Amino acid sequence: MRHYSRSHLRVVAWLHSAAWWICWAVAAEPAGAPGPGGTPADPAGSREPPAGTEIVSSTDGAIMVYVPSGEFIMGLDAAEAETVARDLGFKDAEPLWAWEAAPRHQRKLPGYFIDQTEVTVGQWHRFVQASGLQSRSEETARHFGKPAEEFLPAGGVPWEEAKQYAAWAGKALPTEAQWEKAARGADGRLYPWGNDPPTPEHGHFGLRNAQRALHGIGVKLYTWVGRYPKGASPYGALDMLGNQYEWTSEWFQAYPGNPMADRMKDYPAKFICLRGGSWYHGWVGFYAAKRFGFEPGETYYHVGFRTVWTPPAGYLGSEEFGQARAALEATKALRAERVRVAEAAETGP
Ligand SMILES: [Ca+2]
Secondary structure: OOOOOHHHHHHHHHHHHHHHHHHHHOOOOOOOOOOOOOOOOOOOOOOOOOOOOOEEEEOOOOEEEEOEEEEEEEEEOHHHHHHHHHHOOOOOOOOHHHHOOOEEEEEOOOOEEOOOOOHHHHHHHHHHHHHHHOOOOOOHOOOOHHHHHHOEEEEOOOHHHHHHHHHHHOEOOOOHHHHHHHOOOOOOOOOOOOOOOOOOHHHOOOOOOHHHHHHHOOOOOOOOOOOOOOOOOOOOOOOOOOEEEEEEEEEOOOOOOOOOHHHHHHOOOOEEEEOOOOOOOOOHHOOOOOEEEEEOOOOOOOOOOOOOOOOOOOHOOOOOHHHHHHHHHHHHHHHHHHHHHHHOOOOOO
């Protein structure tokens, strides 16, 4: 078997570490020091963490990455939808239902952290133990107590339970805009990595033969989080496309100006919006603007979620920030070790 993921994780960890120290050297200028041209720099505490800054959440132990404040491009125009369709091997965009993501428009968001990966079996297990929740997610519970399965994504989680998890962790489900900006950055790219057509190395889409060739194992359902570094977004978020579909915090409704809004008039109050496609739906969901809906009580095994957190002003220089940074190395090492054990066992979920 190949140890593709382990070696890549080492390289990615080193690159992240190097990038961090460069960012830190910039961010750690004395507060109030003159900026370029002799103008005063930002006062202490008002600066944002650099894009892609990683932390470990103090509540649920998730690695989170920073998405800076500012505008970004959301949705697709018709020409972009046709490009995506051709990239994915379709004759036109109709089978993708890409008209649900029209029109292309600009949004502006404050900065926030988002989980680098989907919430895992291990995190979900700690949540139900701490909260006493009688969860409906049998799909996740069947993996409890098995170290090699701790870093599989939670699945079969109904929307209300996902919201309960987020509240327990002091976080929230992402809005659609938060999810989409984390996936495609600010420049309107079609996919997290840019505009190059997707390949089986960009995410887990249930392409069994291709994934077997890549990892040397048979993946039947979802797979361990963070295995596709080539699919990383501009902020380092992983599995934004593929693996589990992800609940957002919002009911599914047409964007203002959508030319097909009439076809979507029954969506609100019926469907919650999910993002990112899934291994079960294959290529039809493999683009960053993809929107999809399920009723909130549904518990499909290809549906999971991730959470977001908005830091308070002054977070960059706080003791809490230092602790969240210090926990990264051990958290990454544990995940790499669990995935190595799982790969060695050559079993899929
Ligand atoms: Ca996903």
